[in-house]
Amino acid sequence: MSRGRYGIYGGQYIPETLMNELIHLEESYEFYKKDEAFNQELNTLFNEYAGRPSLLYYAEKMTRDLGGAKIYLKREDLNHTGSHKINNVLGQALLAKKMGKTRLIAETGAGQHGVATATAAALFGMECEIFMGEEDTIRQALNVYRMELLGAKVHPVKSGTRTLKDAVNEAMREWASRVDDTLYVLGSVMGPHPFPMIVRDFQSVISKEARAQILEKEGKLPTAVVACVGGGSNAMGSFYHFIPDEDVKLIGCEAAGKGVDTALTAATIATGSVGVFHGMKSYFCQDEFGQIAPVYSISAGLDYPGIGPEHAYLHDTGRAEYVPVTDDEAVEAFEYLARTEGIICAIESAHALAHVRKIAGTMKASDIILVTISGRGDKDVAAIARYRGLDIHE
Amino acid sequence: MNKIKQVFANGKAFIGFLTAGDPDAESTVRYILEMEKAGADLIEIGIPFSDPTAEGVVIQEASIRALQGGMTTDGVFQIVEKVRESSQVPLALMTYLNPVFHYGYEAFFTRCGELGVDAIIVPDMPYEEKGEAQEAAAKHDVRIISLIAPTSKERIQMIAGEAEGFIYVVSSLGVTGVRKEINTDLDSIVSSIREATDVPCAIGFGISTPQQAKKMAASADGVIVGSAIVKIIAKYGNKAEKEIYDYVKSMKEACLQA
Numbered sequence: 001m002s003r004g005r006y007g008i009y010g011g012q013y014i015p016e017t018l019m020n021e022l023i024h025l026e027e028s029y030e031f032y033k034k035d036e037a038f039n040q041e042l043n044t045l046f047n048e049y050a051g052r053p054s055l056l057y058y059a060e061k062m063t064r065d066l067g068g069a070k071i072y073l074k075r076e077d078l079n080h081t082g083s084h085k086i087n088n089v090l091g092q093a094l095l096a097k098k099m100g101k102t103r104l105i106a107e108t109g110a111g112q113h114g115v116a117t118a119t120a121a122a123l124f125g126m127e128c129e130i131f132m133g134e135e136d137t138i139r140q141a142l143n144v145y146r147m148e149l150l151g152a153k154v155h156p157v158k159s160g161t162r163t164l165k166d167a168v169n170e171a172m173r174e175w176a177s178r179v180d181d182t183l184y185v186l187g188s189v190m191g192p193h194p195f196p197m198i199v200r201d202f203q204s205v206i207s208k209e210a211r212a213q214i215l216e217k218e219g220k221l222p223t224a225v226v227a228c229v230g231g232g233s234n235a236m237g238s239f240y241h242f243i244p245d246e247d248v249k250l251i252g253c254e255a256a257g258k259g260v261d262t263a264l265t266a267a268t269i270a271t272g273s274v275g276v277f278h279g280m281k282s283y284f285c286q287d288e289f290g291q292i293a294p295v296y297s298i299s300a301g302l303d304y305p306g307i308g309p310e311h312a313y314l315h316d317t318g319r320a321e322y323v324p325v326t327d328d329e330a331v332e333a334f335e336y337l338a339r340t341e342g343i344i345c346a347i348e349s350a351h352a353l354a355h356v357r358k359i360a361g362t363m364k365a366s367d368i369i370l371v372t373i374s375g376r377g378d379k380d381v382a383a384i385a386r387y388r389g390l391d392i393h394e
Numbered sequence: 395m396n397k398i399k400q401v402f403a404n405g406k407a408f409i410g411f412l413t414a415g416d417p418d419a420e421s422t423v424r425y426i427l428e429m430e431k432a433g434a435d436l437i438e439i440g441i442p443f444s445d446p447t448a449e450g451v452v453i454q455e456a457s458i459r460a461l462q463g464g465m466t467t468d469g470v471f472q473i474v475e476k477v478r479e480s481s482q483v484p485l486a487l488m489t490y491l492n493p494v495f496h497y498g499y500e501a502f503f504t505r506c507g508e509l510g511v512d513a514i515i516v517p518d519m520p521y522e523e524k525g526e527a528q529e530a531a532a533k534h535d536v537r538i539i540s541l542i543a544p545t546s547k548e549r550i551q552m553i554a555g556e557a558e559g560f561i562y563v564v565s566s567l568g569v570t571g572v573r574k575e576i577n578t579d580l581d582s583i584v585s586s587i588r589e590a591t592d593v594p595c596a597i598g599f600g601i602s603t604p605q606q607a608k609k610m611a612a613s614a615d616g617v618i619v620g621s622a623i624v625k626i627i628a629k630y631g632n633k634a635e636k637e638i639y640d641y642v643k644s645m646k647e648a649c650l651q652a
Contacts (some may be wrong), residue, residue, distance in 0.1 A: 001524040013491055013518045015448045017543040017567060159454055160445060172447045178570030179545060248584070276491040276518070277445065289466045290496025291444040 003331065004193020007316060008338075009309035012192040014279045017176045025183070026194040028099050033201070038098065045090045046205065049123070050080045052087075056213035056370075057340035062340050062360075069223060069363035071356060074210045074372045076234060077345055083375030084234040085116035089185060091202035093120035096183035103127040103182040107171040109136055109230070110301035110348065112145025112375050113187030114357060117133035118152035120185075128152035133163035136300045143379055149386040155184035161294045164230075164304045170280055188231025189308035192279030196308050203237025210370055211241045223367040224249040224359070225376065228300035228351040229322065230266070232311045239320060252311060255297035255350040256324035268307040269315055269322035277305075282312040298327040298387065301348040301375075329354040331387055334377060346375030349385065396526055396535050397484040397512045401436040402594045402649035406649040407616030408607070409596055410623050411438040411488065413456035414473050415465025421632040423476045428485040429623075432639045435616065438515060441470045448490075448517040450571025452621040456628065467493050467502075469481040474509045486513035486539065491523075499530040507534030513559045515539045517635035521553050542587065543567075544578045553592035561587060563614060565599040571621045573600030580613045604648035611652035619645060 003011045004028075012022060032038040046052040055075040061072045078082035089106075092350035105128070108114030114130040121128030130147050134156040137144050143152050168191075175184040186195040189203070207225070214222055225242050227235035229252035242248045258264040260271050265362045275284040277292055285293040285305040297303045300364045307322075314320035330347055333354035338344045347351065349372070351375060356371050364371070377384075385392040401407050410429045414422050426437050442457035442465055443537055449457070474485060487506065494502050496517065505526045506514065519527065524538055531538050537559030542550055544567060554561060563583060565576045584595050597610040598618030610617045 002525075011523055012520065012521050014520060015517045015543070016520050016541045016549075017545050017564060019520050019522070019543075020545050020547060020549060157453075160458075165445065167444050167445045173450075173569045176448070179567065273496075276495050278447075279518070281495075284492075286492070286496065288496075289468075290492040290494075291461065292492070 004230065006310045006313035009281050009312040010193055011281050012279060013276050013379035014184060014192040015176060018179065021179045021200065022192055022194065029095060029194055029198055032095055032098055038094065042091055042094055045094065046112050050086045050090060051078060053209040054078055054203065056217065056219070059341050061063070065340060066357060068361040069367035069369045070224070070365070071360060072214060072370045073366065074206060074238065077349070077373045077376035081116045081119050082378070083112040083116065083346065084203060084237060085113040085187060086119070087205055087237065088187065088199045088233060089116040089120045089200040092185045092198065093124050093126070093184065096126070097124050098314065099183070101181055101183045104131045104185050105131070105171055105182055106185040106187055107164065107167035108132045108187065109167065109303055110346070111136070111140040111147070111297065111379060112301060114152070115143055117185050118147040120148035120206070121152060121391055122150045129174070130154045131157050131167040131174065133157050133161070133167045134253070135162040136164065139300050139383060140379055155368070163384060164300065172318060178289065188233040189236040190231040190278060190280060190306060190309060193370060196310055197235050198281065199247065200236045200240060200310060203233050204240035205241060206237035206372060207241035210238065214223060214368065218368060220246050221248050221358055222250055222370040223363065225370045226251045226253065226352045226370040228253045228306045228348045228355055229303060229307060229311060229352060230255065230348065231306070232308040234237055236308060236310055238372040239314070243319060250319060251355060252320055252322045253264070253325045253355045254301035254322055255351055256326045257296040257298070259326055260324045264296040266297040266303050266305065267324040268305065270324045280309045282309045283307050298330065298383070299347045299351065301346070302351065323355055325351040325354045333357055334380070334384060344372065344377040344381065345373045346377045347380040349374045353363055396537065396647045397482065398537055401484050402562065402615050403465070404435055406611040406652050407435040407596060408642065408646040408649045409432060409436045409438060409616055409618040410434045411440060411618065411620030412623055412627060413440040413442055413453060413460050414470040415442060415460035416464050416517060417459060417631050418463055418622070419465065419473050421471055422473050424476050425627065425633060425638055426483070427481055428635050428639050430481055432642035434483070434642050436484040436486060437562050438486045438488045438618070438620070439470060439473065441467055441487055441493055443490040443493055444492060448569055450621060450648065452624050452628070453570055456624045467497050471505050471509060474511060476483055478510055484512045485510070486515055486533050487511055488515040491516050491519045491569040494527065497631040499527050502644040503534040503536050511536060513537040513539050515562060517541065521549070521556070542583065544583070550583065550586045551590045554587045554593070557591055557593045560594045560596050561616065563595050563597045565597050565610065570599055570638070572602040576600050576606065576610070580610070584614050604644050607648040608652045611649040
């Protein structure tokens with residue numbers, strides 16, 4: 001079995017053209033991971049530029065309203081650029097700089113990862129090109145302009161379903177054609193090794209902080225950690241330091257779209273099967289001949305037909321549980337959090353919140369739910385308004 | 395009996411690619427036979443995949459046309475079965491790993507063996523990952539073709555050392571598709587392959603003109619052409635016989651002049 005495995009999942013299913021670069025990336029990462037100066041520099045960026053540590057907020061009104069477990073929100077939405085994506089991007093961009101790269105490329109779905117990558121490129125004085133499904137450039141037009149303001153070139157991807165999956169395809173093609181000066185800053189815990197490991201490590205700052213914060217506030221670990229899952233980077237980061245704490249339940253919330261019994265879904269664990277795609281072995285939504293299925297979710301960031309290989313492993317071993325959440329439930333949770341706590345969260349994060357709304361009331365007052373608010377929802381306001389039948393455009 | 399050795403027995407080889415089911419299964423069968431008649435030494439049949447990440451626009455679009463026309467892995471095997479009724483031309487299947495994995499390695503290579511498919515080319519299965527398919531492929535006498543790229547460098551010896559059938563030398567960075575110029579130092583790549591193995595080398599990616607074919611064939615044992623043929627099919631649909639025949643004939647002649 002090749003490197004970068006989580007049980008049977010993971011691996012490096014990628015064209016030969018990119019193999020040496022992946023090996024080089026892994027070696028560089030292994031070196032800088034242990035390098036004190038690198039870690040200090042990254043920490044400074046986290047704390048002084050991105051606004052870390054992010055707050056762990058006790059959602060008292062929500063707790064009272066739902067009448068069960070105490071609910072804490074890990075506020076990744078308060079990070080610079082408005083989501084957890086900046087954690088991984090600052091890490092990878094700094095690594096790219098150390099490797100002598102001068103150009104960053106990335107895929108983006110909702111635009112959060114694209115904005116974060118464009119931001120880091122601006123900060124480090126690097127060239128930046130973002131690949132975004134044409135469908136998503138329409139759904140998230142404001143983020144396209146944001147990336148352009150930051151100096152990035154945005155390529156609308158017109159192939160396939162014109163969403164996140166196709167943006168990944170195109171970014172991979174671009175990387176294979178220009179690899180020497182370029183790092184493909186993959187945005188989630190997916191793709192070929194070493195990306196699932198690198199992205200997980202950089203995102204694990206979420207659970208590292210959250211674990212210490214909850215121990216300080218409550219003197220005990222949470223009963224459950226809940227996060228939304230597309231590729232799964234904020235969930236992996238939220239779970240990681242809790243994995244050895246066997247009593248802590250880990251719950252990933254997938255985008256069920258119109259429902260897991262319909263074709264309009266992106267719930268990979270609930271409806272997919274094992275396959276090999278985008279460089280990794282994992283679960284994918286696919287047909288009986290292994291053709292990748294078109295998926296659907298209201299959330300452009302969760303609209304992806306696969307899931308990171310470590311999640312596939314956590315699912316198989318039963319360490320984490322994955323539950324589907326529909327568009328309707330997510331939109332209701334989005335509105336609920338705004339009304340109840342005065343926080344407009346990303347529609348992605350609203351999937352996690354929707355599940356919290358289902359389980360909190362069934363739990364005891366001594367239980368604690370820690371839910372990650374992966375991003376802020378400004379980007380989604382117009383789309384939610386349209387979902388509710390209002391004709392608002394950005 | 396595996397027929398890969400025959401591929402390189404008629405002077406420098408010409409290897410042609412088409413996407414199964416583009417524009418339809420019946421045309422694919424005819425075009426394979428036409429390519430054989432025109433002198434193609436091996437025909438690569440693409441099993442269309444929804445997300446061909448190593449492919450340029452031409453083959454991406456052919457894959458979409460084929461899938462929209464209802465082509466499936468079983469449909470590709472039916473095409474091979476039809477071809478085998480009248481031809482023993484060496485055949486390779488080219489696809490991505492997921493359709494093979496999903497079919498099941500044992501089931502897939504059993505079918506290949508029964509139908510006399512000689513080789514398989516899977517761009518997203520590099521050296522490190524071929525282990526899981528190897529046993530089933532070997533059992534059914536199907537060669538797994540190794541790819542070597544301009545970026546392979548010190549990996550060449552390792553890959554070439556285990557290569558079987560022939561080695562697919564990727565001419566350029568990036569994805570498949572017609573290129574005006576190919577600037578990679580292919581002679582040095584091929585000579586470093588030669589240090590490790592005497593398995594034949596065929597160069598592919600970007601080759602479309604007889605001039606390029608002649609030049610590339612001089613550096614190796616054969617050339618592989620995909621997008622240029624797929625373009626002809628895209629243009630002439632189910633009436634592309636004559637154009638395919640003329641094109642393949644001119645390319646094979648160019649190879650022989652190398």
